Amino acid sequence: MKIDVDFVASMAQKLVRINSENPPGRELEIASFVAERLSELGLKARVDRFEDRANAVGSIRWSDGKTLLLLTHLDTVPAGSRENWRNPPFDGIIRGGRVYGRGAADAKGSLASMLGTLKSISDSGMELRGQLVVAAVADGEGKSRGVKRLLSRGMKADYAVVGEPTELLVCTANKGRLTVSARFLGKPAHPSSPKPASNPIQAAMEFLLKIDEELVENLPSHPILGRATIAPTIIRGGLADNVIPDEVEVTLDRRVLPGEELEAVMKPIRKIAEEAAEKTKIDFEVAIRKWIPPAESDSETEIAKIAVKAVSDKIGRKVKPAGFAGTSDTVFLVHAGIPTIILGPGSLEQAHSPDEWISVSELADAAEIYASIIAKVLGRKT
Numbered sequence: 001m002k003i004d005v006d007f008v009a010s011m012a013q014k015l016v017r018i019n020s021e022n023p024p025g026r027e028l029e030i031a032s033f034v035a036e037r038l039s040e041l042g043l044k045a046r047v048d049r050f051e052d053r054a055n056a057v058g059s060i061r062w063s064d065g066k067t068l069l070l071l072t073h074l075d076t077v078p079a080g081s082r083e084n085w086r087n088p089p090f091d092g093i094i095r096g097g098r099v100y101g102r103g104a105a106d107a108k109g110s111l112a113s114m115l116g117t118l119k120s121i122s123d124s125g126m127e128l129r130g131q132l133v134v135a136a137v138a139d140g141e142g143k144s145r146g147v148k149r150l151l152s153r154g155m156k157a158d159y160a161v162v163g164e165p166t167e168l169l170v171c172t173a174n175k176g177r178l179t180v181s182a183r184f185l186g187k188p189a190h191p192s193s194p195k196p197a198s199n200p201i202q203a204a205m206e207f208l209l210k211i212d213e214e215l216v217e218n219l220p221s222h223p224i225l226g227r228a229t230i231a232p233t234i235i236r237g238g239l240a241d242n243v244i245p246d247e248v249e250v251t252l253d254r255r256v257l258p259g260e261e262l263e264a265v266m267k268p269i270r271k272i273a274e275e276a277a278e279k280t281k282i283d284f285e286v287a288i289r290k291w292i293p294p295a296e297s298d299s300e301t302e303i304a305k306i307a308v309k310a311v312s313d314k315i316g317r318k319v320k321p322a323g324f325a326g327t328s329d330t331v332f333l334v335h336a337g338i339p340t341i342i343l344g345p346g347s348l349e350q351a352h353s354p355d356e357w358i359s360v361s362e363l364a365d366a367a368e369i370y371a372s373i374i375a376k377v378l379g380r381k382t
Contacts, residue, residue, distance in 0.1 A: 001120040001371045005364045008116035009099060011037070012363055013092035015108040016101030022075035027138040027146075030074050031056040034111065034136045041118040043134065048149070053138040055146045065130025067156065068377045069338070070117075070370065071147065071329065072110045072163030073140020076103035077352050084354040098357040105346030106326075109358040109366070110163025111136055113345055116367035117374065128378040133157060140329055144292060147329040151336050159303035159377055160338045161370065162330050165346030165358075168315070168365060170307040171324035172341055173225055176256035176294030176331065178265060181249055182207055182273045185283040189244040198282055200237065200248040206276040207250060208232055215268060222257040225323035229255045251289070255325070258296040262288075295331035301339040303377065310372035311343070314365055326351070343369070 018030040031047050031054035038045035038058030045058035056074070079089035079102040087093045087100040094100075099109070114134060121128075135155070137146030164171075184203035211230065219228040230252060237248030256265055270286050277284035298304070299321040312318045324330075324342045333340040345366035346358040 001124050001126065001375070003116055003120050003364050003367045003371070004123070005360065007119055008112050008363045008367050009094060009360045011115045012099045012104060012109055012112035012358065013094065015112055016092035016099065016104055017090055019090050020075045020103065021078045022139060022141045023078070025053055025075060025139060025142065027074045028054040031136065031138070034074070037115055038118070038134060041115070041122050043118070050149055053145060055138055055150060056136040057133070057150070059131060059133045061131040062128045063130065066158040066377060067131040067133060068374060069133045069135060069157035069160040070114050070163065071135045071137065071160060071333070072107045072114065072344070073146065073329065074136045074138055075141050076106065076108070077141050080354065086355055094360065097360050099360060100355060100357045102356055104350070104356050104358040105165040106351035106356070107140070107164050107344060109165065109346045109363055110344035113363050113366035114163060114370060116363070117370040120367065120371055121374070126380065128374070128380060130378045132374060132378065137329065143290060144329050144332060147332050151332055157338050160333045160340040161303070161307070161373060162328055162333070162340060162342045163344040164324060164326065164328050164342050165348055165351050166322070166324055166342055166344050167347050168311055168343065168345060168362065168369065169322040170304060170311055170319065170341050170343050172299045172304055172321040173222070173258055173296040174294060174324035174326060174328050174330055174342060175225055175228070177290065177292045177327040178254040178256050178262070178288065179290035180252045180254060180266070180269055181287045181289050182252070182269070183247055183249045183285040184277060184280070185247045185285070186245065188239060188246045191242055191244055198280065199244050200282055201245060203276045203280040203282055203284070204235065204237070204248040204250050206279055207273055210272045210276060211252070214272060220257055220260065222323065224321065225257055225325065228257050228260065255327070256294050258294045260294070262291065292327050293331045295328070295334045297334050297340055303339050304341050306376045307341050307343055307373055310369045310376070313372070314369050
């Protein structure tokens with residue numbers, strides 16, 4: 001199947017130009033756009049609205065047989081300060097063979113490649129066996145409410161491919177994401193008569209120092225995912241520059257490996273917070289703000305073998321299943337009993353960064369790989 005490279009690049013541009021930052025979670029416009037494209041490409045498509053969010057879902061059934069699901073997410077992380085961007089985040093500029101903009105790599109590039117694959121199938125007139133489902137879901141950067149909704153409403157498949165920026169590696173495992181809040185509670189005071197022992201800033205400093213000293217170097221490792229990680233991402237506190245604050249809140253991002261239990265991960269964090277609060281003689285609270293479990297599927301499943309061969313054939317050398325360092329919707333598909341791999345164009349090094357980009361050539365390669373997987377899983381109708 002021949003891939004229309006100009007079409008794939010154009011789709012990436014148009015998707016980037018639709019702001020779908022999460023928060024706040026503004027997927028309705030982009031879901032409507034995607035549903036229209038799916039319909040034009042011959043799929044039965046719909047916008048699945050829920051609360052203030054939206055998924056786009058399309059399907060085409062040629063005959064009885066297997067069902068293959070292609071899934072990725074519509075939302076992006078916020079673009080942040082425009083001053084950090086040399087290329088405006090929602091202009092979808094193509095320069096030097098790259099599409100620039102928020103979400104280009106994570107994960108609108110995967111969606112553009114999927115649409116390019118569908119166009120190649122439509123243009124070829126090929127009829128396959130079974131059913132192909134394409135789902136572009138809400139809240140992939142949040143609590144995965146989009147994929148959870150589809151599964152709760154009966155979505156099923158024999159195999160799934162989740163589009164994320166894997167650099168075209170076939171990933172059979174990904175880290176989970178735990179977001180933890182540690183609040184240190186003191187009493188406002190005048191800084192001319194400070195009491196360091198009751199300053200929540202001191203407690204927060206002690207907490208972060210101990211996290212770095214006691215946890216970072218002792219985190220476990222996984223054969224294909226590498227080490228777990230923990231990092232502070234947000235610090236909030238302070239009433240005024242002349243007041244000892246009443247509280248300071250520290251947010252931690254902990255990437256969790258398959259096999260790690262949630263309570264075992266939380267135990268040392270709580271212990272360090274307790275010690276920091278005791279040392280500074282103030283109260284504290286530790287809470288889980290977000291929990292997306294890790295995922296791991298058997299690298300010997302049929303979909304993994306098919307995907308590995310498709311990638312190997314495309315790049316001209318044999319590849320092996322790898323691990324995806326980020327978090328994805330994969331865990332919910334795996335828990336629903338759907339053998340799933342993660343595969344898409346782009347790099348996590350570009351994702352979430354200013355001047356995020358993805359190469360047009362990699363978009364086209366991904367579209368070709370997706371097409372090969374579809375043809376192998378579903379097979380030509382005879």
